[in-house]
Amino acid sequence: MIRLQNLTLQRGPQRLLEDAELTLHAGHKAGLIGANGAGKSSLFALMRGELTPDSGDCLLPADWRIAHMRQEIETLERLAVDYVLDGDLRLRQAQSDLAAAELAQDGSAQARFHAELDAADGYTADARARKLLAGLGFTNEQMDRQVGDFSGGWRMRLNLAQALMCPSDLLLLDEPTNHLDLDAILWLEDWLKSYTGTLLLISHDRDFLDAVVDHIAHVEQKKIILYRGGYSAFERARAERLAQQQQAYDKQQVARAHMEKFIARFRAQATKARQAQSRMKALERMEELSAAHVDSPFDFTFRESDKISSPLLDMSDARLGYGERAVLEKVKLQLTPGARIGLLGPNGAGKSTLIKNLAGELEPLSGRLVRGENLIVGYFAQHQLDSLDSKASPLLHLQRIAPTEREQTLRDFLGGFDFRGPRLDEPVLNFSGGEKARLALALIAWGKPNLLLLDEPTNHLDLEMRLALTMALQEFSGAVLVVSHDRHLLKSTTDDFLLVADGLVQTFDGDLEDYARWLVDYRLRNAPVNNTPVNPDKTDKKAQRQQAAALRQQLAPHKREADKLERDLGTLHEKLSxxxxxxxxSTNYDAANKDKLRDLLADQAKLKIREAELEETWMEALELLELLESMQAELEALSS
Incomplete structure (x- = not known):
């Protein structure tokens, strides 16, 4: 197990932890959350032995193998697949020893090192590494390219694959989803669910945390508080604790008033049953749990546009791409005020290409694109963070686009994005990615847009800022089109989905669970097939067997999840009984037992609500499992 006892940890003049306590048992999967700068990454460094406690103890089993996701890459000349294989140190040592024995023509040593290589699963290592890379979105061609050929985000994917490749008892992952798209996140969820070691995960993706972890370790006020369950359970528990404070209660009422307005708007527009139900649940949960975020430093809105056009933008029969190469064909899209659209689709299918054309960064290769007379676009993309003036402060950035506005008004506005005090006047040169993203959003919010085009807006944002952004988007009266791997943001702020795939943009009639099922089928349909002409029938059957085997591996975590939900439902039924x-x-209805009766009625109401939630989740899990099993059966029948 992991035990922190009376732990005090300090970095420079800043004390991060003081007399902190934490116990995690082997096999636990815990999310480590807390404000930026609270000490989460320093705690990881402590567990890796790179830091020592200022006082107290950090105790881990001496024989535990620790794997972690590195934040930098130095070996740029290595091939991607070799770089991933380097994560397995035992494998690399066995390979090195065997090569030396072969060079020395030492038969006895060769036999011994062949056995060690076999024990390290060395003969399947290359295939396993390529499977990890494929899950994270790399093509076969990319796997054999040099590390230096990839951008920063793709290098982080390589670091993640290397960490997963390393056999470990403790896996430390620091923001693994930051540079992943939704497809890769869904794959990583399944991989981590089947991981048998102890997992400690820093993440700002609440749906990812809910899917993967069974505990939340919250770093707050130099202490670590451990909560059972995922992030939603943590919010409930923390809300109950904070709601006992009058100040927290008062602020919660204000937030609830806002949320009631949003729920009413969504109710009125709910034309698609499943999407409406998902969205309503997300909003109701946010209303219920708002007390968990009473101490959030963020409070902002997108300023309302003075004028508006309808439609804001109209695209028809458009051909979109780069130079002579078309990525999307026959695109038809009209955006009107109040539209809420999420873009779904595999990595590289053209989602960013579509947004860049709508934003005016690219022009259609052919077709028609008409912009409304009063259209004002607020466009957020990751490359815009690099276009900020590194020598200018947040205040100066805003003063440049609002030169006649009172300085205090600008300071108050930036305060809603948590730029306060000296930070307001500091150059952005040394700002973190999260701070730059907040500043970029602040500049957009000030500009009174009536169309927001958001390409992965939550990268680098912590949980509190993501919640504030979600609430601001719900209040926004213009149109929103968003690409995001944050499913909570998509569920809470969009009414409709468009699917970008196979060169087309089409309406997707379903929710994110339906999209996850669509992805499974899409991957099977687009799995690479060996086209060796020697024996086509044999080759086809081999490919089908490989696809069936791949699907069988995907089935395992879904089966475990369905079984766990069934067990949880059984336990809940016992409590309800x-x-x-x-x-x-009848004695509980006597006047003397009125308090007991009240508690029983309250427990019944809570359990009934939880029963409905569990039953729906269980049924969805069974539907997905049945779909995967039927697909596997078809493939196995074809390959036999």
Whole structure:
């Protein structure tokens, strides 16, 4: 197990932890959350032995193998697949020893090192590394390219693959989803669910945390508080604790008033049952849990546009791409005020290409694109963070686009994005990625846009800022088109989805669970097939067997998840039976037992709500499992 006892940790003049306590048992999967600068990454460095406690103890089993996701890459000349294989140090040592024995023509040593290589699964290592890379979005051609050929985000994917390649008892992952698209995140979720070691995960993606972890370790006020369950359970528990404070309660009421307005708007527009249900649940959960975020430093809105056009933008029969190469064909899209659209699609299918054309960074190769007379676009993309003036402060950035506005008004506005005090006047040169993203969003919000085009806006943002952005988007009266791997943001702020795939942009009639199922089918349909002409029938059957095997591996975590949900539902039914037995006892209706009766009724209501949630989740899990099993059966029948 991991044990932190009376732990005090300091970096320079800043004390991060003081007399902190934490116990994690082997096999636990815990999300480590807390404000930026709270000490999460320093805690990882402590567990890797790179830091020592200022006082207290950090105790880990001496024989544990620790794997972690590195934040930098130095060996740019290595091939991508070799770089991933380098994560398995035992494998590399066995390969090196065997090569030396072969060079020395030492038969006895060769036999011994062949056995060690076999024990390290060395003969399947290359295939396993390529499978990891494929899951994270790399093509076969990219796997054999040099590391230096890739951009920073793709290098982070290589670091993640290297960490997953390393056999480990403890896996430390620091923001693994920051540079992943939704497809890769769904794949990583399944991989981590089947991971048998102890996992400690820093993430700002609440849906990812809910899917993967069974505990939340919250770093707050130099202490670590451990909560059971995922992020949603943490929010409930923390909300209950904070709601006991009058100040927290008062602020919660204000937030609830806002949320009631949003729920009413979505209710009125709910034309698609499944999407409406998903969206309503997300909003109701946010309303219920708002007290968990009463101490958020963020509070902002997108300023309303003075004029508006309808439609804001109209594209028809458009051909989109670069130079002579078309990425999307026959695109038809009209955006009107109030539209809320999420873009879905595999990596590289053209989502960013579409947004760049709508934003005016690219022009259609052919077709028609008409912009409304009063159209004002607020466009957010990652490359815009690099276009900020590194020598200018947040205040100066805003003063440049609002030269006649009172300085105090600008300071107050930036305060909603947590730029306060000296930070307001500091140059952005040394700002973190999250701070630059907040500043870019602040500049967009000030500009009174009536169309927001957001390409992965939550990269680098912490959980509190993501929640503030979600609430600001819900209040925004213009149109929103967003690409995001943050499923909570998509569920909470979009009414409709467009699917970008196979060179087309089409309406997607379903929710994100339907999209996850669509992705499974898409990957199977687009799996590479060996076209060796020697024996086509044999080759086809081999490819089908490989696809069936790949699908079988995907089935395991889904089966475990369905079984766990069924067990949880059984446990809940037992609790509900006990409560209802108490309600059936006539003595509990006596005046002397009114407090007990009230508690029983409250417990019954909570359990009924949880029962409905669990049953729906369980049924969805069973539907997905049945779909995968039927697909596997078809493939196995074809390959036999």
């Amino acid at each position: 006990t409560v209802e037995a108490g309600l059936a006892d």
